[in-house]
Amino acid sequence: MATPVNDPLFPTQWYIENTGQSGGTAGIDLNVLQVWPDYTGRGVTVGVYDQGVEKNHPDLIANVNPSLFMSAQPFGDGQPTTDSESHGNNVAGVIAATHDNGIGLAGVAYGATLGSVYLDLSVHNQYPDDLKAAYDFAAQNLDISSNSWGISNNFTNFNDADNRGAAQGIDNAIANGRDGLGVVIAFAAGNNRLEGDNTNLSNFANDPAIITVAGIAHTGATASYSTPGASILVAAPTQNIIYRNVDTDGDGVPDSQEKGEPVPETRALVEVARVGNITTTALMGRGVTESGAPGGDYDMEFGGTSAATPMVSSVAALMLEANPKLGYRDVADILALSARNTDTSAQWTINGASNWNGGGMHVNNDVGYGLVDALAAVRLAETWTSQHTAANLVSASATNTVNQNLPDGGQAVVTRFQVSKALNVEDVQVTLDMEHPNVSNLSFLLTSPSGTVTSLLDTPLPLAFPSNPFSMSSTHSLGEKSTGTWTLSIQDKSADGASGRIDSVGLTLLGSTGTLPYVYTNEYAYYAAQNPARTVLNDSSGATVLNASPVTNASTVNLLPGMPSSIGGTPLTIGANTNVVQVYTGDGGDVLVGNGNGALLSSGRGNDLIVPVTGSATLSGGPGLDTAAFPADQTDYSFLNLGGKNVVSGLEGSSTIQGVELLAFRGSIVPTAGLTFLPAESDPNRTALAQV
Incomplete structure (x- = not known):
């Protein structure tokens, strides 16, 4: 077993080796130490899509390749442009901080090569052509694209003109990157659980080409803020935030449960503490020293799904070193098949697959298939013989014309799809052409032929359904057979005078043919x-x-x-x-x-x-x-x-x-x-x- 002997911050990196040092549960970590003697990510290029990475950071410089730096905006060179843009350095350190160099910490894939694609996160949604260029860059230069950011506006739709460029770039990256094997693209699920966000409100977080990553606390439970959604594939360790309830009138009933109190929902909880913080690199001189004093190069309070996502990108780098022939879809399948259930008290669905531990796979909307396990994922990568890419992706699709009103507080509108084309399901995509002024009233339930019931969207956010057709997705049917009846039920659960209409519903199943291992x-x-x-x-x-x-x-x-x-x-x-x-x-x-x-x-x-x-x-x-x-x-x-x-x-x-x-x-x-x-x-x- 290889452990860093002189990285002074390594003992704080519970996400690499959790001994309970942060107050969490021993063993809730990436299970990576036994991988390091064989694989460190060497030869694999990981692009940090963020606020830039400093080329000369003392704990990153050994793994940085300046030729893999670019800016998605018409300025900059892939490095931070202001002294407040530390987020990219945070992400880069998690991935590839230099191991055993006597300073700082060790990255999860400390032998990987780092690139940087600078995004101005305050205005990125205004630059569709720039985002296209960013992912086109990945297609030419990178193995993995790590994205610890998200679009703030809800119902981010790849069918809208502002986002088509990004969608085209992502398609190019998976189709042509890595000589046709496809760039592995990881995206953060988001940190807005308490606000009612859901990954199926954004095509950046629910595109089947993307690995969407949730956060797990050092106890094994879902991080309190981690955005849920049926498109989440896996989760990785991150900081947790502890909250307490607010009781404005002192009657013993929390505001979150008392509808009559004149308090915004956002005030229903108050932050008490942050625990299980993630140690990583910061902007030089803008963080803390290894002893915690101001003015150093490190951040000991990083968190969010922003921290979890580069961990998944790092595990992917270890997998690609172990087996460079993996397609981007193989990476996703292996991550799911090897993920762990770290919270047996949570609500899980056992899906209709038959090839995982003798039956179906555990999955839920909080953490997907569970906590990534680097050792298990690498062992599967070493022995994986298939090659699933964009070129051999198999699909079965159909569109039902509904032309039916969605009654206010009434019965569900149910549409069924009879699928005869046989394939092994990897992802399911549902495209809706409908209108409704308030999706918080609605439930969207998809049932597979195997009986797996997935909630595609459940949010308290009072959003109008988008005018252009919008796609939601689910990872929950991985390994299931496609044939049979797929059922989508849409219901308005609240009789508040707001009704809608469903024009059409499309179903697309994505996967492979042949025999699964x-x-x-x-x-x-x-x-x-x-x-x-x-x-x-x-x-x-x-x-x-x-x-x-x-x-x-x-x-x-x-x-x-x-x-x-x-x-x-x-x-x-x-x-x-x-x-x-x-x-x-x-x-x-x-x-x-x-x-x-x-x-x-x-x-x-x-x-x-x-x-x-x-x-x-x-x-x-x-x-x-x-x-x-x-x-x-x-x-x-x-x-x-x-x-x-x-x-x-x-x-x-x-x-x-x-x-x-x-x-x-x-x-x-x-x-x-x-x-x-x-x-x-x-x-x-x-x-x-x-x-x-």
Whole structure:
């Protein structure tokens, strides 16, 4: 394990290693320390889209690339333009402050290369062409775009002229960035929960191309101010703000519950304290010193989803170093599949997927799929074999003409979509052409064919629905099947004299075709205990991929018919009709047993045992001392090199081996490095290798 030894502020960075030092719960952190020995973000470029980054900050200069600095406005060079613009430095330090340099702190991806795209956050919504240029810059120069900002006006609509340029730039970045793999774009969910904001009020926060990030406090609960919404994918650590209720008339009933008190809703709560602050870099000389004195280069009170977003960008950088071939959609899927539930007392939906820990995934409008887990995400990235990009994005869409009034305080208007095109859902987008003077009266509920019910928008803000068609989105159906009936229910719940009309509703499902991997994480034991049906893997695809690489305890996967398996110690039964063709396990001392069907058995880290049994197989070890076991004497086998691959061939079959240190035979164990693997033509029995 690599931990900084001389970064003096590292002990305050609970988001990297939470020991309870900030008063929170130990373990509520990014789980990144075990990643650092292998990956630090090296070779990955992260653009900070913000108020500029100082090129010469002593804790950033080693990772800054000045050629990746630009301004989205017609002035500046990507650095701050005033002495109050510290926000970009705050974000940059979270990502890539220099590790182990004797000053300051360590960034989450401290080996990544930093770029800066300056935005004048006071007027950015007036510059659609400038925002287009900003994301066009990402398409040409960056791997990741980290955005800790948001549009202040509600119902920010990519169909409006002011925002079309930004939408075009984002589309360019995901379609053409990273040589077609797509720029990974992370956006902050916002800090306006108490005001009633929702991520589905802005296309910047609900575009399916974007990873929307919420905040989690150091206790594991949702940060008190973090804006909710169905478009949130994951969350990351951040500062929490503690509030108390206001009771103006002293009757013991808080203003937030007493409708008759003449007090604005914004005065219903008063801030008491900020806890779990985020330590990072500040403008040089405008922050505090490492001892907390004024006039230093650091900020020990950063927070908001502005702090959470660069953490997700950093984890994405670690993932891209581990597997540079990931598409931007793969990054999003992996982040969700590996995220953790850190608050079991919260309200969660278990969606209709079947490939996560034996069943559906946990998700809600507060934190999406949960707290990002760097170690689990990187392990999945290492073993991920698909490549999902803009070019192979599959969609199914339909538009229903409604032409119906939405009665004031009346019955819901329900529209249904029958989808026959089969795909694995990643995102759902609903586009509404309607009018209503006050959306705070309305509920928008989407039900998938699997029965997942998602609240697309629930806000107390008295906003008129936009005049141009407006799109909302949901991440909640990740992994579900598209086919069947999708139902949207829109209801005016308040009889206040305000009615509306719905002209049309469009549904777009985005995703992929083919077979999804069956992913197991350290949460398998918990959810299997809740639902024992999760302990049986039945898949009729004929090409099942079992990926337990995020699991840190020892697993046993036995592909022989009727033999028991376990994931991290929790039983798993592989159904008789399930043909597993790839197995990946994690960091424990694992045992993998094949069945002669040519499966890939990849044991990951740890001291593992791999047994091909009969037939053909590919045996792949990883860091640690791995052993491949064969049933006969060593002299009964040929050791061959076929096209650069080492093959052990015997009467029971032939196995390709890679990353395996020891070979065990009947009566002997020999180091793989001590064997000579000869070209196939030197073996008189080479015809037996035709199927390898």
